[in-house]
Amino acid sequence: MIKEKYTKNILLGEIGEEEKSKLLNSKVLIAGCGALGSKVLANLASAGIGTIGLIDNPDDCNTEQVVSAQKWIEKHYKEINIKTYNEKIDKTNSEKIIGEYNILVDCFDNYQSKFLLNEYAVKYNKPLVHGEAAENYGHATVIIPHKTPCLACLFPNTSRDIKLADEAAGFAVNAIGALMSQSAINLLLVIQDDLENVLLTYNADDMKLEKIKLSFNPDCKICAQQGAISR
Numbered sequence: 001m002i003k004e005k006y007t008k009n010i011l012l013g014e015i016g017e018e019e020k021s022k023l024l025n026s027k028v029l030i031a032g033c034g035a036l037g038s039k040v041l042a043n044l045a046s047a048g049i050g051t052i053g054l055i056d057n058p059d060d061c062n063t064e065q066v067v068s069a070q071k072w073i074e075k076h077y078k079e080i081n082i083k084t085y086n087e088k089i090d091k092t093n094s095e096k097i098i099g100e101y102n103i104l105v106d107c108f109d110n111y112q113s114k115f116l117l118n119e120y121a122v123k124y125n126k127p128l129v130h131g132e133a134a135e136n137y138g139h140a141t142v143i144i145p146h147k148t149p150c151l152a153c154l155f156p157n158t159s160r161d162i163k164l165a166d167e168a169a170g171f172a173v174n175a176i177g178a179l180m181s182q183s184a185i186n187l188l189l190v191i192q193d194d195l196e197n198v199l200l201t202y203n204a205d206d207m208k209l210e211k212i213k214l215s216f217n218p219d220c221k222i223c224a225q226q227g228a229i230s231r
């Protein structure tokens, strides 16, 4: 009965009983509860992911947005277990929190948190769906530690101080949120994902999608520390 309900919501073509059960038994941590996190949360709940964790820095978290998203899920998807963490992820809690989930989805709105989550993903060997969206631009990629380049490989010189303005999230957030949600489901169902080793960029101004091929950065400290690349 529960699985039938979610079948209607999953626009994924052929999804069998085994895959539906797999999604219901899956645990996904959404890091960042702003505009992008809310989109991903709605998508993953309607796809029938059984357990969804939400974590954000209390200072950054748009509580109103989280509460309304949570209420919406509780009303429409009673079977989905939502767990919220009103705390900052750091070295004291990262292993315990991340250890509970199959995959991580980076919807943080600042690069300090994004790089920290990337570091923990590589350290604890958890697949990470990374994305950002601001105004009419967005991008997404899938990071599989030890298999694909990490965020620090991609953006070695990006300032940790960059903060994406939530209120400036235009329509690109919908496109990027959909791509990230699809990638999360692909990872859980072990479906080959086109965002592995690829940064997909989206520019809503000219409706342009571009794929940039990625490779490991031999100078990446995060990958070197965790033995993902040999130096």
Ligand SMILES: [Zn+2]
Pocket: 149, 150, 151, 152, 153, 154, 217, 220, 221, 222, 223, 224
């Ligand atoms: Zn790296």
